[in-house]
Amino acid sequence: MKKLIPVVVASLCSAFCAVFLYANFFGGERVVVEKEIPSKYTNFAEPSPNEKYVTAAPTDFIVAASKVTSSVVHIKSLTKSYDWWGGSNFASSSGSGVIISSDGYIATNNHVVEGATELEVTLNNKRTYKAELIGTDPTTDLALLKIDKKSLPTLNFADSDKSKVGEWVLAVGNPFSLTSTVTAGIISAKGRNIEILEDTYAIESFIQTDAAVNPGNSGGALVNTNGDLVGINTAIITKSGRYEGYSFAVPSNLVKKVISDLKEYGKVQRGLLNVRIEDVNELMVEELGLPSMEGVYVRLAIPNGAAEEAGIRSGDVIKGINGKPIKSIPELQEIIGQFRPGDKVKLEYWRNGGKSFATVTLKDKFGLSSIAENSLSSNTEMKNLGIDLRNLTRDEASRIKSKGVKVISITRNSKIDRTNMEPGYIITKINEKSVTSVEDFTKIMKSIKKGKKVMLEGFYEDYPDEYFYAFSR
Numbered sequence: 001m002k003k004l005i006p007v008v009v010a011s012l013c014s015a016f017c018a019v020f021l022y023a024n025f026f027g028g029e030r031v032v033v034e035k036e037i038p039s040k041y042t043n044f045a046e047p048s049p050n051e052k053y054v055t056a057a058p059t060d061f062i063v064a065a066s067k068v069t070s071s072v073v074h075i076k077s078l079t080k081s082y083d084w085w086g087g088s089n090f091a092s093s094s095g096s097g098v099i100i101s102s103d104g105y106i107a108t109n110n111h112v113v114e115g116a117t118e119l120e121v122t123l124n125n126k127r128t129y130k131a132e133l134i135g136t137d138p139t140t141d142l143a144l145l146k147i148d149k150k151s152l153p154t155l156n157f158a159d160s161d162k163s164k165v166g167e168w169v170l171a172v173g174n175p176f177s178l179t180s181t182v183t184a185g186i187i188s189a190k191g192r193n194i195e196i197l198e199d200t201y202a203i204e205s206f207i208q209t210d211a212a213v214n215p216g217n218s219g220g221a222l223v224n225t226n227g228d229l230v231g232i233n234t235a236i237i238t239k240s241g242r243y244e245g246y247s248f249a250v251p252s253n254l255v256k257k258v259i260s261d262l263k264e265y266g267k268v269q270r271g272l273l274n275v276r277i278e279d280v281n282e283l284m285v286e287e288l289g290l291p292s293m294e295g296v297y298v299r300l301a302i303p304n305g306a307a308e309e310a311g312i313r314s315g316d317v318i319k320g321i322n323g324k325p326i327k328s329i330p331e332l333q334e335i336i337g338q339f340r341p342g343d344k345v346k347l348e349y350w351r352n353g354g355k356s357f358a359t360v361t362l363k364d365k366f367g368l369s370s371i372a373e374n375s376l377s378s379n380t381e382m383k384n385l386g387i388d389l390r391n392l393t394r395d396e397a398s399r400i401k402s403k404g405v406k407v408i409s410i411t412r413n414s415k416i417d418r419t420n421m422e423p424g425y426i427i428t429k430i431n432e433k434s435v436t437s438v439e440d441f442t443k444i445m446k447s448i449k450k451g452k453k454v455m456l457e458g459f460y461e462d463y464p465d466e467y468f469y470a471f472s473r
Contacts, residue, residue, distance in 0.1 A: 060225065061184055064170055067227035069180040070124045070153040072172045072220055073097045075108055075131070075145070077116035080413065096173035096220030097121065097145060098229065100259060102152045106145040107259050108219030109234055110136045113143050115412045121147050124180055135262035139199045139270070140250055140337070141234055143219075144262040155221060158228035160251035161324075163187055163207065171211035171233055171247065173220025185211030187230075191330040192248060196235055201270065201365065205334035206248035207231045213247035222249040231255065257338045267388065267409075269371050271339040271362030273312075274305025279329055280317060288317065289353045294327040295319045298349075304367065310360040312349065319355065320348035336362070342369050366393055381445045382438075386414020389438050392426070400461055403436040404428040419469040422460070429457035448473045 079091045095112030099105070106121065113119060119131040129147040136143040163169075164187065171183045189208040197204055209222065213233050222231040231249030238244045261268045276299045285293055295317040301308040312318075320326055321335050322345055339345060341364040348357055363369045382389060388409040397403065407425040410417050427435050430444045431454060448454055456469045 061168075061170060061182070064223060064225050064227040065172070065182045068155065068170065068172045068221055068223050069182065071099045071155045072124070072174075072180065073099060073106060074122040074174045074177070074179055075106075075112055075219060076120040076122070077113055078118040078120070079115050080117040094174065094177055094216055095218040096216065096233070098219070098221045098232065099152050099154050100157075100229075102150065102154055104147040104149045104152060105134070105259075105263060106131070106147065107232060107255060108143050108145060109232065110138050110141045110143045112219045113145070114138075117413055119145060121145065122179070123149075123152075135266045135268075137258050137262065137268045139197065139201045139268070140203050140254060140258050141197060142232065142250060142255060142258045142262075144259050155223065155227070155229045157252045157256050158224055158226075158230050160207065160230055160253045163190070163224065163230050163251075165189060168225050169209055169211055169230055170223050170225070171209065171213050171217060171220065171249075172223065173213070173217035173233060175212075175214035175216040177216055181217075183212040185209045188246060190251075191328055191334065193330045194235065194237060194248060201272075203254065203330075203333045203337045205251065205254070205330035205337075206234065207251055208246055208248055210246055212243050214243045215241070217247075229255070251334060254334055254337055261340070265371070266383075269340040270364060271336060271341050271343050272305075272365060273307040273336060273360060274302040274363055274367075275307045275312065276300040276302070277318075277329060277332070284317070288315075288350065290317060290350060294325065295350065296326055296329055296332045306360050306363040306369070307347075307358075310347070310358040312347065312358055312360070313351070315351070317350040318347055319350055322346050340371060342371065366390075367395070368393065381442050385416050385445075386411030387416045387421075389427070389441060391437050396461075400426070402426070402428060402459075403434070404458060405435055405438050405441055415471050416469075419456075419471055421456075421469050424460055425458055425467065425469075426461065427456050427458040431455055432457070445473075 075095045075097045077093050095108060097106040097108035100107050113133055119133060120128055121131045122128045129149055131145040131147050134144040134146050167187045169185060169187055173181060175181055187207060188210050192206040192208045193204040207230065213236055217233050220233045221229055222233050224230050229252045231251050232255050233247060233249045235248045236243055237246055258268055277296045278299055280293045280295045280297050284290065284297055298312060298314055298316045300314050301312050318326055318332060324335060326332050339362055341362055343362050345360050346357060347360055348355060361369050387407060389405045390408055392404060392406055404426045407423050409423055410421060429435060433444050435441050450473050452473045454471055454473050457466060459466050
């Protein structure tokens with residue numbers, strides 16, 4: 001054992017000498033860590049300075065969840081109906097909503113509140129408030145409510161155009177009335193059309209996700225891991241009535257525009273190209289010499305419509321709008337749906353084997369290139385009656401050879417709805433007084449005392465007979 005001691009000492013001395021010689025004569029450098037790297041960025045590419053936010057690591061959902069749950073509410077809809085014997089029946093349903101401004105405005109789905117005679121909102125702190133329906137848009141399945149409460153927590157809108165397939169998202173809502181439920185998934189696809197909205201002017205360009213969504217989640221929030229609103233959860237594809245793998249949300253950019261319109265005007269101001277379109281197929285690619293199957297084929301440019309007046313013709317293929325490439329009909333509808341009548345957009349289109357450009361001034365479905373006035377939100381008389389009117393266009397007045405105002409929409413279970421009036425009815429008289437404008441209608445209605453009988457006289461353009469509708473003021 002004693003013989004080994006000199007050997008060990010000699011080995012240790014040799015090791016120390018080797019380290020000393022390397023450090024002083026062979027240029028060994030000291031590495032100094034000047035900045036710690038957050039673990040959530042470890043092994044990931046450096047975030048781009050152009051990104052509005054940096055998506056957190058897959059397991060870091062805690063901050064986003066805590067930020068969002070206080071801004072998502074539970075909505076209870078009560079519907080009252082009448083039977084043949086004059087009795088009343090009640091039915092209730094529930095959904096979710098997202099607080100989008102601190103003064104009490106809440107975004108949700110139209111199908112959550114459709115037909116409701118009473119709306120009740122419960123906040124995350126379990127306080128309950130009666131809600132006012134500000135407006136609805138069946139074409140996007142969105143609605144706007146208002147409660148009398150200030151200083152509420154809100155969500156910021158993300159730019160849904162920048163959301164990416166594969167990005168982590170959270171769905172927050174109240175499935176099966178289980179309040180403040182958070183589920184996680186990724187964006188599975190964008191620009192999905194699942195053909196659930198029946199309106200002629202419907203926009204279906206959903207964000208598809210595999211975050212679990214069930215009945216009661218409708219109207220709730222889809223957010224990124226920064227806690228910003230990416231979309232409003234709207235639908236699922238299912239055979240069982242429950243979640244089976246995929247859910248769909250209205251993109252936040254479209255939500256922001258529609259909700260803004262409902263808040264400001266009481267209805268959506270939709271700008272249109274006034275074209276009939278279809279997706280590009282292989283035959284079109286060959287016949288038109290297209291470089292790819294991306295784009296939207298113009299089957300018909302409606303005469304005197306926005307696109308036709310800008311020089312767009314039947315047979316053109318729309319390839320881009322304001323510099324954004326267009327691959328399909330849902331993408332086209334989503335982008336155009338973010339504009340109002342009178343707005344100008346730059347179209348890139350394919351004709352005669354090459355690209356061309358046109359600036360289009362959008363119009364509404366009535367051919368007007370200006371914001372529709374006399375909206376529900378600014379007309380108390382129309383709002384109380386549950387009717388939305390507009391003045392006749394010059395073409396309509398010339399065609400029907402009559403003056404009056406046209407019924408655009410009727411609120412379900414309202415006074416007007418109970419008369420069985422249909423949209424499209426042209427009102428020419430109220431209690432035998434002529435009506436030539438919305439201002440006339442409002443003025444005459446205000447002059448009639450409460451409890452007195454009101455008789456509306458008018459006709460439908462496609463039917464020659466006169467129709468009368470009566471109700472009590």
